[in-house]
Amino acid sequence: MNQSPVEAAERSLSHEEQIWFSAFSHRRTVYSGERFRLRVQSTPAQAQGITGPLPRYVVLAGTGVGVSRTGLMSSSVLAVHEFNRVFSWGVPVVGLDEPESASAHTGNGLRQIVSAVSYVASAKPSPPSLTGDLVQDVRAVTNLTSAELAAVLGTSESEFRRWRSGDGTLPAEAERTLKALRAIASMLVGGLGPSGVRRWLVAEPDAPIDDLRRGQVDEVVRRAEAYGETLAT
């Protein structure tokens, strides 16, 4: 009879270590008791994005594959043992089944759970193709609308459209601002994608687009360049 990795893991454990181990696509994490049940939210898409080592104590739901700090496991055994060790430390009950008893909601228990799934992998945004047409390029890397671009340039949308529909010549100051905007967005688009860059520019409070309106380009550049470093704080 074929065994799932989880079944094989359960069978490999001693009676004292026996656990109920399930990894379904529930949107909850549940820990309970000496004999615990574990459900970890994850998606097959996330699982497919995994190519290397992950944090300890993570189970990719829906795949039945355990993952330990040392890498993707062909068997769940080590991961299960790792989980068992965590629970032997006394993680409190958290989750759907007993939400009111979850003192861990604000305590160390939830921190322990948070540390198990501390990030979400996603596809790397594709860089947009730039044509050399300044306004088109700015739109490509920022997803800003004509109205938003006009506001950055301190003009009306209709005036901005007139510039575009004429011979294509922009006032010198507007051209400089758009070049700066294209350069700044190009720094960020790798991690955000164009829609994320737009959100980065307009989200309050302290929206960088307000600094651009005020001509404070250097401040926006400073904020964008800060992502280049990885600091310990």
Next chain:
Amino acid sequence: VTSAVEAAASAVELVSRTVEVYFRHVFIPSRGDPDPFRVLAGTGRWATPWTLYTAPEVHVVWAEYCRNAASDVDRADPTGGVGLSTTSLPVLAQVEVGDPLPRRALYRLTYRFGQVADLTTRANQQKLRDAGFDTTNFYADDYGLCPELAQAGADLGWQALIAPSAAWQPDGSCTAVLPGGRVALQRHQVVVEAARPTIGTAWATTYRSGERPGWLG
């Protein structure tokens, strides 16, 4: 570097480490591969002319990112202004903090250090205090005397230092690779090409005074 800090650095007991793995989140450029060894000279808590910030635990890496990008975490508010509650937090904890927080690549770096100052041990923290170095500097928002200690240690040949993480308190730690530790690199590899911290990580992070995003509660 003052003589008092030099004395404190001299008091620290060094250890060697066999092969150790550290993690680091890295800026994603628009084109080309991320550079996991890109540093800005003289920046961060353990600033020297070349300090590479890493952490032995992945969740600490992401907490450090949240703390350092607190304004973006704030602006990302995935609750639409409602804020997290004890009821919604367990549900949302594993959802990513979205735009405008930029995604980062996650790298795994393997080092074999000969001279590491582990400042997380009670013994070394006592030695620092005995030498007049206040260990609350480890958590000071303005970094306190930490950069001086790092420079003094680098001058003494420390290849890396391990220190408590201000972002994941009380039990997180960071590893700052100092200039002398560059040669100790064994290998590096990408773990994830693009990722963002979860809401739970953002919630569990300790921020600088006055910088904790309001929606985290």
